[in-house]
Amino acid sequence: MTLNRRRFIRHLVATTLGAAWPVLGASPVRFGVTAVMLDDRVGFLNDWAAWLGARLGRPVVFVQRARYREILDLLLGGQLDLAWICGYPYVQHQDALELIAVPSFQGQPLYRAYVIAAAEGGVQSFEELAGRLFAWADPDSNSGYLYPRSHLAGLGRDPDHFFRRTFFTWGHPRSVVAVAEGLADGAAVDGYVWETLARRDPALTGQTQIILRSPLFGFPPIVAARDLPAADRTRLREILIGQAGDAAGRALLAELNLDGFVTAEPALFTDIAAMARQLGRSG
Structure with missing residues (x-):
């Protein structure tokens, strides 16, 4: 990202933040990502965290680890609230995770x-x-x-x-x-x-x-642990799905090369689950 574009995005985000968090002292939402999806994007993650937090009414903190397994262990262990993972670990731990949103890339929640x-x-x-x-x-x-x-x-x-x-x-x-x-x-x-x-x-x-x-597969999803309160899961889903309707949100999505986020059902990842079973890696 060029410096001018980064300043533009930060200006857009800043104009929507308001004077303070609506709930002072509220515990942060911990959002896990890996280098597999976002490598060396600290500045971008800070901007996205500010945008998400302003709409959620609570700080959002991105937690980065090198490997999917590290993020998954933190999520399943209650040390993260949500995470951007791959469809493969999702189908392996589907009973313990809930789909929050799936990115839309080139008009569909799919990739190759x-x-x-x-x-x-x-x-x-x-x-x-x-x-x-x-x-x-x-x-x-x-x-x-x-x-x-x-x-x-x-x-x-x-x-x-x-x-x-x-x-x-x-x-x-x-x-x-x-x-x-x-x-x-x-x-x-x-x-x-x-x-x-x-x-x-x-x-x-x-x-x-x-x-x-x-072939096309379900895009790596954003998921939450099932013990995250339902109201929080619903609000996070609403914010992510609404991101494309906000000017600052669209600028952040453009940096991700995504159209936005959409809802999805577990069936989107059926083909990945079938491959995991084929290789004896379903759990």
Whole structure:
């Protein structure tokens, strides 16, 4: 984000904050995110927290961790109120979590997984990555781990022995960088993240090519633990779904490369649950 655009967004947010929190001393809402979804976006998260808190009437604090598992453990352990996670951990812990909202990307609450390779490396298909060095994003990521393993299993290939060696980058942008800089021959990444990077840093993504696109899956959701009071869950859902109707909210969404947030049913993630069962990873 350019400095001028950041100042513009902060001005829009500031004009809507009011003089003080409506409920002084209210406990903050703790919102978990990972580097898998938001990497090095501290300034943006501060702006989004201010916007959310002004509408909620309570401070909002973003809690960042490197891995989905760390965020999930905090959420299930009562140390977070809500979190932006992947559809894969959601289907694994669906009984303990409630959907709050799902981002809308390019007009629908769906996204694809991409398998990428170097633009000039000569690899043109996923199968050509056999015996090469491959980067996963996170073991609890659908696009960055579950889907490509399911795809290989569907081809009759053993995901644990297909590549010469694999490693985790703990972030989709980092996986793109790993391929672009020759640290990996290929990687599995979130298509939304790759497309967003292509807008912000086309020189980076231009060093990679997409060699496999997955079917559409439910977009990584925002969820809450079921012990969060119903009134809080309802209000948070209303605020997120209404974000696209507010000027400052739209500016923040534009920085996320999202249209907005929508409601969704658990059935949106049926395909991810089926892949988890296929690989014996449903719980």
